[in-house]
Amino acid sequence: MRLARCLVLCLLAAASTALAQRDGDWVSMFNGKDLNGWKNYGVEKWTVENGEIHGEAVTKEYGYLGTEKTYKNFEMKGKFKAEGTGNSGIFYHATINGTSIQGVQVEVDPHPNMHTGGLYETGGRQWIVWPNPEGEKAMKVGDWNDVQFSVNGNHIVTWVNDVKTLDYTDPSPKFSDGIIALQLHAGGEGKMRFKDLYIREIK
DSSP states (O other), rough: OHHHHHHHHHHHHHHHHHHHHSSSOOOOOOOOOTTTTEESSSSSEEEEHHHHHHHEEESSEEEEEEEEEEEESEEEEEEEEEEESOOOEEEEEEEETTTTEEEEOOOOOEEEEEETTTTEEETTTTEOOOOOOOHHOOOOOOOOOEEEEEEEETTTEETTTTEEEEEESSSSOOOEEEEEEEEOOOOSSSSEEEEEEEEEEEO
């Protein structure tokens, strides 16, 4: 009985510690007025309108809007709306040289059943994991969507509209830290909106 009680107390203590590590305040990544704290990579158009980040592919080349700060372990949440036909995504643990990027992206595609919420690695393995069947149906086409994801070591969890799209432990992660970047994919009619972007680091 004493041993069982000790084990329960240890588990509760561990859970409390894990919660405390994640229980910091959410920090806004975007002030709603300008792109302070962000850097434009490429010649695609990134502007601020009505408290939203607007990305428009004016040349149909790759374009990225990246944070000036780098992140390792964190949780991020925000909203996106795809108004064009071009693919997009939110990169993490990324490095960018010109418009050449390496890192992992949480996929954002304007079309249904095209793996929004999945993980794609650029500069490496390409598709890492697709969303689960329920997650494939979570995105609302042509509307605002909630996206949230956590990266803690090699454990990644993503949600789209409060649906857990994947819970994945990567056996061979290539990248461990880097910037976060919003993407406009080459070749399409890219037109994206992002707002309410928040992050909290996991210590």
